[in-house]
Amino acid sequence: MIEIKDLHKSYKMGSNSLHVLKGINFSVEEGELVAIMGSSGSGKSTLLNILGMLDELDEGSYTLDGVPIVNLNETKAANYRNKFLGFVFQSFNLINYKTAMENVALPLYYQRMPRKEREEKSLKYLDQVGLKEWATHLPSELSGGQKQRVAIARAMAAEPKVLLADEPTGALDSKTSYEVMDLIQKINDQGNTILIVTHEPDIANMCKRIVHLKDGIILEDKKVKQVRAAAYV
Amino acid sequence: MRFIFDRNTWQEIFGSISKNRTRTIITMIGVLWGIFVYIGLSGAAKGMDNGFDKVFKTVSMNSMFVWGQSTSMPYGGYKTGRQMQLKLDNVTDLQNRIPEIQYIAPRIDMGEFGTEPVYTVRGQKSGTYTVNGDYPVYTKIATKKIFDGGRFINDEDIEQARKVCVIGERNLQELFEKDEDPIGQYIRIGSVYFQVIGVHKLAQGVSFDNDSAIFIPFTTFRKLYNTGENVGYLCIAAYDDADVVQVEKDVKMLLKNIHRVDPEDERAFGSFNLGEAFSKIMGFAQGLTFLSLIVGIATILAGVIGIGNILLISVKERTKELGVRRALGATPAEVRNQIILESVFLTVLSGIIGIILGAGVLALINNLTKDIDFPYTNPTVPIPYVLGALLIMVVLGTLIGLIPAQRAVSIKPIDALREE
DSSP: EEEEEEEHHHHEETEEEEEEEEEEEEEEEEOOOOEOOOOOTSSSSHHHHHHSSSSOEEEEEEEEEEOOSSSSHHHHHHHHHHHHHEETTOOOOTTTTHHHHHHHHHHHHHTOOOHHHHHHHHHHHHHHTTTTGTTTTOOOSOOOOHHHHHHHHHHHTTOOOOEEESSSTTTTTTHHHHHHHHHHHHHTTOEEEEEEEEHHHHHTSSSSSSEEEEETTEEEEEEEEOOOGGEEE | HHHOOHHHHHHHHHHHHHHHHHHHHHHHHHHHHHHHHHHHHHHHHHHHHHHHHHHTTBOTTEEEEEOEEEEOSSBBBOOOOOOEEEEHHHHHHHHOOOEEEEEEEEEEEESTTEEEEEEEEEETTTEEEEEEEEEEEHHHHHEEOOTOOOOOOOOHHHHHTTTOOOOEEHEEEEEEHOOOOOOTOOOTTTTEEEEEEEEEEOSSSSSSTTOOOOOHHHHHHHHHHHTTTEHHHHHEEEEESSSSHHHHHHHHHHHHHHTTTTTOOSEEEEEEEEEEHHHHHHHHHHHHHHHHHHHHHHHHHHHHHHHHHHHHHHHHHHHHHHHHHHTTTTOOHHHHHHHHHHHHHHHHHHHHHHHHHHHHHHHHHHHTTSSSSSSOOOOOHHHHHHHHHHHHHHHHHHHHHHHHHHHHSSSOOOHHHHHO
């Protein structure tokens, strides 16, 4: 599903150049649930941004579902993001003047789906995350866990190949975190490929594979025995 | 273009506009005010223009007056300071020699220009009024509205020197009982009884006579006051396509010739040219229209710039939202188009509201000034001007929307998302 070879990325900070990713080789199969761990500055968010086509790579190659991701301009990247990727952010990033349903329907709007279908589909995904009754509520009327579930529904609504989550539990208490992880595990059980960036070991242990990043290189890449979040809820 | 007619696009735009209500309203006020000022001003200018038109309708626009004064130069053996007296045969001479002249009405009067007004009596009531000796042709130059049942002086009155008169509205009030029919009644003007044949209505606006002037046939006047061939002054109307200023010069030159006055003598004959005065006032009205156009467009411009300004701020405010949209698959073109369309939509919507408000205020002013003696009639803004203003707003709205739209697109989604 994801194929990365010899990935390099550096940032220019004035006259200095900061080499963040120093040759990453990494691949993800369909249906995997991967945690990317590492302390701050290890390059894990940069990796995720490159995977999400929010950032460009300097060197190396990136293939997503057999499509080589090269020479991206903004329009092409936007179309790929819309077709291939779903995003979940630490700070939810819901649009505050849109209801839960409208938020979920937004990626479908950019797929030019007609309004009726959009609404049906977004209701279906809200139902999956257990928030159907909250469809007409604004984000400000939802709790943190609910917001993140709406965000997950939004990411899933476009039926992406890969779900990318950047610290999805970072702004949540542990109980809600486990609820969100439970949801993510269920989505993964349906066969969806998911990548999670986190620095919390207990969250990482709820995935099937952990990739440790340190100073821009992969320190360790191991399969783990998945801890089911449902046990803690 | 498909984008503009897509229902989804408008739902998205309408959503983002209606969810930021305060911002939307503040944004709209600028343009709304601009177009309101534009419509109000140009409508008012047009109303003024129409008003002047109406005022001048009662008199022939290219008309003039000539009267005799005294010479200021010796000429042909005559000494200076000779009093000029216009005569009836001057009228024929002028008519024969100056082809541009359409009508000449010689007049003579008692009560103006230093002569005593005439004591007029009817039964117990009396008053002193100006009395004019007139020819029927006078009505061709200054329209006289005569109330129902009456008439103005006609040719037979002149031929037979009848003792008939046309009185003014004020004479009617002062000499007759209320609701009394004056036609056919007799009043005593000076020492002679005259039969009333009509009552003239005071013309609104420019008028040569006041509402207490009495008109009698010229021939009757000259018999009564023994004025012979003398004429008080001449009212002259030139043809519509004639240059009245030139006619004025020609008339005075011919009169100087007839009366043996130095051609260089500027004081021998006095004149007043209505056409000249009229064109000055019309020039003023046109200047006003032009001014209102400039001010209106400048105000609209300021309003549109205001929209651009607020959209720019709102783009900054919405950086994160736009970043999220980009992450969810909005292409730069979609983001740009959305912001431009928001700008155009706001501009046009507030423009239309401004036009409606402006039209409302114009209608209100029209109602208020209806019964006031003020040159202001039917204030309207021509449809092409309104459409032009709307077009300008669409163009400006697009141009000004480009700035915040470009700004929105230039933010990379990753930077937008990072911003907290």
